Amino acid sequence: MSTKEGDIFITKLERDFYGAFKVIKKGKSFFDEMDGDLLMIAVLNYIEKEKPEISDDRLNEVLCCDRFFSSNEHCINFFTDNPKYNRLNEYEYLGNKPMTDFEKEIEFKLGDGRSGEKGGFPLSGVIEPHIGNNAFLEWRWNNEKEEFQKEVEIQNEKSRIAREEYRKRSMKPKKMLEDSLFWEVVNKIDWTKEEDEDEDEDRMNFAIEFLSKKKVSEIKQFQENLSYKLYQLDTKEHAKNIGEDSYKEDDSYFSADNFLYVRCCVIANGKGYFKSVLKSPKEMPKDGDFEPLLYIAEKAYEKRMNRELEYETGCDYETFSNTKGWE
Secondary structure, eight states: OOOOTTEEEEEEEEGGGGEEEEEEEEEEESSSTTOOOOEEEEBBSOSSSOOTTTHHHHHHSSEEEETTTTTEEEOOOEEEEEEHHHHHGGEEEEOOOOOOHHHHHHHOOBTTTTBBBOBBBBBSSSOOTTHHHHHHHHHHHSSSSHHHEEEEHHHHHHHHHHHHHHHHTOOOOSSSOOOOHHHHHHHHOOTTSOSSSGGHHHHHHHHHHHHTTSOOOHHHHHHHHOOOOOOOHHSHHHHHSSHHHHHOOOOOOHHHHHHHHHHHHHHOOOHHHHHHHHHHHGGGOSOOOOGGGHHHHHHHHHHHSOOOOOOOSSSSSSSSOOGGGGG
């Protein structure tokens, strides 16, 4: 069938609810490479255990979402009019209703970056089987808010853990600062300062000043190199050899942060010591740490650019990130 503005289709939602969506605009595609026109489709404010009747007044209302980070956002998306992709033939056609004044006033406009921002609406392309499910989610928000929020939190945490595990398995350093220059920066640490925790940050001043005069790309590459070296030292054997707070194969408390700072101490003591410890974990420093090394690139970048460094390294230096090292 040829799709027209005003056409309404029925969609099956979760828990045997029914919903509906409507073609409210049809127009030329924003992209030359896309075959056919675009349809602007709105999810309607209908959710019941029975299929809607064309006379139902709720079919005159575009669903407005208020759950989570949404606030008075109308559920409208762009889809292709090409029947090869839009799957409209899989939905039950209910009928055609005249456009409401609100629907007539909606501008046929794509959102910035295809995200729906800056006054436009997002491009979804293909109509998926779950179209209209926003009505069910909005119903849950209004009727089962606490349970719904808890489920989403649990799912988000599972997704976060899964993403983190995947990242750890696939870690690979990006472009790193040339090793000779990396160690030149580290060698600027001023060890003439007294051995006092309050003096540790002062010891970094020369190194930060030196690095801040390098290119922005080199500051980031320094951070990449540092992260990779800390990642290399992140192994069970190295953790077993840091003195009183060493990792033990039992339920004893082990500080992941402390082990990170101990690894910093290894690198802060220079190339020769790092290579030696990397090869022989028993040479790890006992009861020593040097946390300020972590922030050298951040402070150098801030000194040069007068804003915070936003950069994600290829390898994570946090303890337990080197999964192979902890097998």
